[in-house]
Structure formats: structure tokens, C-alpha cells
Amino acid sequence: MAKQNPETLGLMPPEIQVIRQRMGREPNWVEWGIFSLNWSEHCSYKTSKPFLKMLPRTGPGVVVGPGQNAGVIDLGNGWAVAFKVESHNHPSAIEPFHGAATGVGGIIRDILSMGARPIALLDSLRFGDPYTWRTRWLLSGVVSGIGFYGNSIGVPTVGGEVRFGPDYQENPLVNAMCIGLVRLEGLKQAVTGKPGNLLILAGAPTGKDGIHGATFASIDLIGPEEEKRPNVQIGDPFYGKLLIEATLEALEIPGIVGLQDLGAGGLSTAPPEMARRSGTGIELDLSQVPLRTPQMTPYEIVLSESQERMVLAVQPGVEEQVLAVYRKWGLEAQVIGRVIEDPVYRVRFGKEVVADLPMDLLLDGVDEVPQGPIGSLSTGSATSTHTNPHRITPQPSTWADLLLDLLQDPDIASKRWVYEQYDWSVQTRSVVGPGKGDGAVLWLKGTKQAVVATMDGNWRWTSVSPYEGAVRIVLEAACNLVAHGAKPLGITDCLNFANPQEAPTLQEFEQVIQGLRDAALALGIPVVSGNVSFYNQSETRRIPPTPVVGMVGLLEDLERMPQANFAQPGNRVYLWGSPQADLGGSVYQWRYQGTLGEFRKPITKEEVVRILHALLEAIHRGWIRSAHDVSEGGILVAIAEMAIQGSYGLEIPAMDPDPAFWLGEAPGRWIVEISPRDAHLVEDFARQRGVPLRFLGTVQADPHLSLSGQTISLDRLRDAYERTFPGFFEGRDASTQ
Amino acid sequence: MPVYHAELLVYLRPDLLDPQGRAVKHALNTLGFHEVEDVRMGKAIRIRLQAENDSQARDRLKEMAEKLLTNPVIEDYRILSLEQEP
Amino acid sequence: MPVYHAELLVYLRPDLLDPQGRAVKHALNTLGFHEVEDVRMGKAIRIRLQAENDSQARDRLKEMAEKLLTNPVIEDYRILSLEQEP
């Protein structure tokens, strides 16, 4: 073989130098390949690790914190909830259907690796200009890909978000979150246990799929797509489903020590990670790996990213039993290696040793490579867009027209076109599914309890201020859970950023982490899992800092859950929380001014948390008939959504003419509905707790909104709200950009 | 303008996993068709279009294939037939 | 035993609505391919199988089509090609 340059695998010259030095010899090509994956940003978190350490990771309920395949939090009833988010941005940009589908498959297997049964998916999506052909292609491909995988595998997609911003044109974001349930005693981790244990590879046979996928996720999307041809993988949700059932059945066998899914990097990364947690070595024999494509080289086998595979570490003696379960389900399973004392990752093909690497160098050596200070990084040439190319002028002049127009904004408009393509009701837990409330409410069968989950991000906020925006996003997610009466338990975060080798990006990254940290600390909840996606940038454009927060909470009593829509005529409707909000970073500002603006002042986290806890208590006392978090589009849109979801109208007698009151955005505000009978009690309670409470209007049987005397029928509002997404795909010629 | 009838075939690239083909092959084998060694599933697309002549029709079909009908990242295609309507 | 490569095409019967074809036609038209008048989407199936000879291979393919590969209530099929591996 001609001498090849390891730089072609994505390794940096200083990294290559450290490897050569520490190895004391020239690694062979298989070894370079294994290094390149383990040391890729995607697998090693080499750039982000020092920052991620700032996040609060522990707390009373935390059973498993970051560092495992998913975080796990105790629900207090013998069950625990496992959850994590993952990005599949780069593959989805070139093949939206399969890119998104395999992303869903990957995050489901992360949850499965904890021994948990996956019970729900959420998806957070970002696209560029919705009026272009490319965005339609991406949007429809991504949504059908997520639906294809999630629906087929029988895990409901119960919520999520879709937002548009000019800088996502070349770099769409596809973040998927999965939630699983596990009995505390059935919890598993990705460990190898003692030397002598055996490693089983189970699932689909290995093919030449996605070799170097992780490296691909760690570079900019620049240049002709032709070069990316080999890197897309095709997933098979049918095998994914078999893998869930077979694995959960196999885990009943005593003697299974640990397991891990094969994700980015395949066999080159998963077994060493398991060994690290147990302080052991590993010896694999690639000749035992079941192949889909005959005659694969050792290099290809060890680097393959074929989907729907797991590695299990088992005590000797139980392997036949485990293999039998997988085979019963029609899957491949084979003992491919064993746990050894020697701290090395040794890979054989039959008798021949094809790689022999010291575990500590492989896993942690990358941390020894000097990373220059932020100041030494390039400033980069790609920029972000801060003006809206689709600004609407002039702004509609009446409240009624303004509301009808705002409801059509792609970020506010109904996402029905998306979520009706997802099976959100399978597994019969979805008390509140997509489109109905602020979060998804998932019944814990056999109890009155529910797990409530949401995903939130807001690129406008983080563009105005990465730190302050991140704070607000975390609080916003908590407010969504509280609207359903759920107490927030924990966070998973997906950090989508541009190129970290450019100073502005790394600075934003640091500020966002600080914001996430401060907000999580204020709420008193941990960040138990997460994912980082860098290099979301093209030659000219970089995405805005886009942290996406997944949050999970517990609702104690489903019977006390407030509705999401107005419940009864005659009830009084209030704003619960501060009347002050920001036009800076709001949809209103972006849509009609075409700019992002500024925040007036930082949010007082402690105050939001206090108001939030007071609302939880009011819900617990049974006072709140319906509740909805005020988010994009402000109070005006929140009220309209509560009316549209049901069949009752609302009369607001006199409207404060200040647009900031009706259209401003800030977390810590809800619309709540209270029966006249409880009104005094609640007003007193709010006063005692220092919760600002402002009366807005009265629910009426007549299906109209009445705004300072102007009335609009709910049907007209619904029509405006529902029209936007179907409109993307109807006729209107799009530029083919 | 003359009317043409065309037929295009689109398959996943041969090195990529074809989950459908895999499932169909297994099913055929279990149904007793043990002689089946491999199955690949693709799309057949019949298109009726107007064009000035044969070569224009072919050019447009190629354009369609590249812009919409296939994703070259994962798929290969071929124009199986192109005939003018009598 | 000789190895054969066969290709089958399966389409919905012409009297049945083909929503996929309709969607593709609509997309082609909006993309500027106004000359497209109709699109029908079908399945292309490539099968590699062993057989004594041409006619046995053909018989077995027919059997496969009838037993599994097509649903005669809604579909028609044709064997596009059958060739012995050189």
C-alpha cells in the first residue's frame, strides 16, 4: 500500500505528532482509522469538553448523569426516566429522508442501551427560507424520514418544534430526543465488567455503510456534494424494532453486564468506551463479525457505521442464551471478542493482529494536544444575517388584522402538516399530544402520574444575546412543563453551532453554556445528557448559536392537569407573571421591523422560578382550569391559540395600546383561566406570593375573539393558523435556490 | 407538440443497504424460493410529457431525474425507454 | 447451476388512483416541468436467482410474482428482462 497521509482522515498535524510520539512507532492504516474516529470532534468532544464541565450534572433524582448513553432520573415510584437528544444535521443536509431517519434510529438505541423501553420521541427542526425549493425538499424529506423511522418502530413522536431562519439555508438542523422508561433494578450501563467477560455483537449484519461518518460530521459542508457520496447510511426501522424487542428480552437474562449501541465510529469507538468505564482492555476478532457485504477488509469492518447494531458484555456461560434470543427475533448475534486485563484495544482478524492501541492514548490522548486560547483562533469569514428578507410592511393596522397575520408567520403557524405525519398516539400514553399544549403529556400506566416533555430553542433570542437567550430558553422549557402542572426534573441539551475553530463561535458557545448553567441552577435541575454539533456553516453563512433544550418533568395527578384551551364560558382569564416583556428578539420585531433588536434588561431568573412554583401550587390546589405558556407572538397569540384549540371565545374589553404588552416575549408568563368562584382566592394567593396577576377578559360561549370591540371568528383564526404549512407545498413557484 | 412516453428506473446505489430488498429476499426464501440470492427494490416511474423531439425529451428527463426524481447521493437511475406516442 | 439476473416492474392497475404519481407530477410541474402530463409510480425489482435454464427461471419468477411480489387485486406486472450471468 502506498504510504497514505493520516491528515486525509481528518487528523490534525499536532494530533498526528502526539500519536506518533506516544505510540513509539508508525501506526498502520487501520490504527490511523481508529484514531481518526475516536479523536474526531463528534466522538471526543475535544473542543467542547472543557466548557461542558460547567453544567450542573447532579441532583437528588439523578441516577445516571452525563457520560453515559443517556441521562436517567428517578421518578420515585420504582421507575426511572432515561432521555437524551441527538443531532443529525449533516447527513440530513444532503439526504434529508435517510439522514433524519437514521438520526431517530440512533437516539432510540441510546435509550435502549440504558435498558429502557423507548416511549416517546420529540424533534426540533430548523430550516432556511421556507419559500425556496431547497427548504421544501429538506422539510418534506426530514419530516417523512422521522415519520418513517418513528412510526415503523412503534415509538410515538409526541412533540417538537419547527423554526425558520435565513442562516439555516445550507445547514438545516435536525435534533431528535428520545425518552425511555426503565425499572430502577433493570437499569444498565455501557460497561465491560471484569476481564474474561465476552463481547457480543447483535443486530443487523455489518456492511460498508458510512465509513468515516463521524469525521464527516466534524467538517464544514463546503464544496461539491459529490465528495460526500459515500457517507450516507440507510436505516432499517424494521430491524430497529426487532433490536428493541430482542434486547429487552435478552436483558432479562442474568449475567448481562453492560451494553452500548454502535453509533458514529461503529466498532472503533463503542467497545473502547465501554472498556474505559470498567478500566479494562478489549480484544476483538473481526473474522467473527457477521457481514452483509462479503469480503470486507478489517479496516472497513472496524470503521463501518452500519445501523441497528448493539454490543453487549456478558459473563461467560450465558452467551448461548443471549445469542438464542437475538436469533429468535431474526437478528444476527455473534461473540466477537472478550474483555482483557491489559489496557489495550487489540483488534485481530483471525490470528493476525490488525490494531493494537493503548486504551488511554486512544481515549484521552486527544486531550493532551494543545488547543490554543480562543484569542488565537481565526475570526472566520462567514457571517450571520440580522435582517429579515421577508419583512412584512406595512404592519397591519388593527389588532384583528395583526393577529390574523401573525398566526400565519411560519414560526407561529400550526405545525399540523408536520405532526400529523407522525404516529403520536401509539403506545397509548399520549394524554396530550402535539398541537394541543405546551408539552407532551405521557401517562405512566397504572398510576395517575405522567411524564411531561418539551423541546425548546429560539435562535432570535440567542442571536440577540447568546447568554441571555440561553437563560430564557431553559426557563421557557420549564414554563411549558409547568403549564401542564408538571415539576421540571432534568435537562438534555443539543448545542448546534458553527465552526469552533473560529473565535466568534467558540465565544458564543461559552456564553450559551454559562446561560444554560445559570438557568439550570436557578431552577435547581441538572443537565443529565446532551449532544454537541459543530461545523454548521457554509462558505458564506454561519448558523446562529442554536442551543435546543429538552426538558422532562413529572405531573403527579392527571386529574388536576389544566386544559390547554378555554374550558368554560364565564371563567376569568388572567396573565400570570410579569406584564413586562421584550420586543427585542420577538417574532413581532422580526416580522414587521425586519430586525432582531435588543433585550431591555436581563431576566430575573429567581423571580421567574418563584412565579413558576406559585403556579404549580395553584394548579395543585385545583384552581387553574386552563393554562398556556406565553411564547412567540406574545399574549395576543397565546390567547388566540387557547381559543382555537377549543370552541369558546374571549372578550377583552379594553386593550392597552402598548404593543410590548401584547406582543412582547419573555419566559415566566402564562395565560390562566380561573372560575369566578375561585377568583378571590387566587388573587389573594398571588398577592401573597408576589405574583403579578392581571385580568384580561372573560371566556364566552360565542366563538369569537373580541379585542377592544373588534371581533374575529374562531374559524377565521383557525384558517389563518392552519394555512401556512400546506401553502408551502401548493403551487406557488419557488426559487430553485 | 408531440407526446412522449418514458420509463425511468431508480435504484439505491449498490453499496448501500436496501432494507426492502433484504426483507423481500428473506420472505421469498422462507416461502420456498431458495434459489433467490439477492433482491434489490427500486422505483419505476412512467412519465408522459410533451417535447419537440426525442433528444429534447431525453434532456428534460435527465433534468427531472437530477432535480427531483433521484438523489445522486444515494441513488442511480437509468432511462429505460422513451417513445413517441403514435 | 447457472445464475440469472431478472428485473420485474410492478404498477398499480391503470384504473386506480396513484397518489404518489400524482404528487410527483405536481412537484415536477411546480419545479417548472410544465410539459409533464402524467406520472405513474411503480416498483422495480431486481432479482438474482439460480435456475437450470431460461424457461425454469421465468416460471419461478412468475410464481414469485403471484405468490408474493404483486397483489393482483390492485397491481399488474411484467418481467422486463431475464439474463444469464456470463
Place this chain on the structure above:
Amino acid sequence: MKAAVVVFPGTTCDFDAYDALKEGVGVDTEYVFYQTRDLSKYSLVVLPGGFTYGDYLRSGAIASRTPILDAVRDYVEKEWGFVVGICNGFQILTESRILPGALTRNHTNAFICKPVGLRIANAETPFTEEFEPGERLSLPIAHADGRYVADPATLQRLHKNRQIFLVYDPENPNGSVDNIAGITNEKQNVFGLMPHPERFWHPWLGSDVGIRFFRSLVRRVRHG
């Protein structure tokens, strides 16, 4: 009585059918793996929804060619009890010709998941006895291939024998001919429907109207 919920590779609604029968209706229920050849001990066999074999080739096609379908055919012929196919189960029953017609791609060309309006078109079948004639109800659908089609002669027979027991009303979400959502065979011991009654088995899930279908069958089994 005992009910069976059949599990194929790729079945996804087995747990829901089980919960609906066991918790919702209170019937002794067991999962049955698709390799089973004998169903005689069950009074009710449910083929639940899902994506058997990935729904590759055609929805339900590969599952309908597995040996358990011979057992189902035998069970139906000997009238040992009732068979209910829901969603993918319905597709398996038409693919295996146990029920007539076929289920093809929704006219919207998309997967659709939402509750839809329905009307009981025949309240005299063992599956619908708990309903009033013409009663309206809502059940979730979740499918991409739910558009029922059949040739004119078959349709005529279905109407004449009142085999159409459930229709979409007012909106037809998938383009099914004559708004057909559910049909039975001539002997009225096999039922196929695209909507998911088992998903509406508890008020917290939106409604518990779904269990009335199963209760109808249970009453028939218990009281003849």
C-alpha cells in the same frame, strides 16, 4: 374466555391491544408469537397494528404469507371465535384474502395520524352491538395505506350483505371507496378496520369509546 394478541416481527400496537382488552375490558389476554400454529383455545384473535416486516413491498404483504395465517384461516372456517384485524392487521387480512378488497396508499400520499369522525353503518354485527344504528364516534387513525378499494362486484356484495360496519363521516381522510373504514366477512366472524379502537381505551387518552367494540364481542362469546 381467552383473547390472543398476535405478535409478528414489526408489530407495534400489540401492547395497546393487550391493555385495551385486559385493563379496559377485563378479558384474560395473551400474546401469541407469529410462529404459533394453533389458535383453537382463544375466543378472540386480534391482529394488531404495526409495520410487520417493515411493511416493505406492500403493507401487510409479507406477514400475510406466514404460517400463522393458515391457522387463522382454519380458525375462521371452523368458527372457533372472532378475528379482529386493526390497521396493519386489516391489511394482513386483505393481503391474505381472508377479507376482500385491498388497502392502498392514502389519496393524500402521506401518513396520517389524528382522530377522525366515524359512523356505525351496521350495528347488528357481533363487533358493533353495543352501538346504536348510525351512531357517530371518533377514533384515531394512524396509517399511510388506508384507502380501501375493491372491484364493483365485491363492493356490491359488501353493501348487499351489510358487511360494511364502519364508515368515515363526515370527512373521508384517505379516499376509501364509499367511505369504508371497516368491513366484516359474510359469516361475520372476521372484522377489519383501519381506525384504532384500542387506542381509545381510557378517558385520559381522549376517550374510552374503543372498548365498546371489544365488549360487544365479549358479550357475544359469553352469551352467544
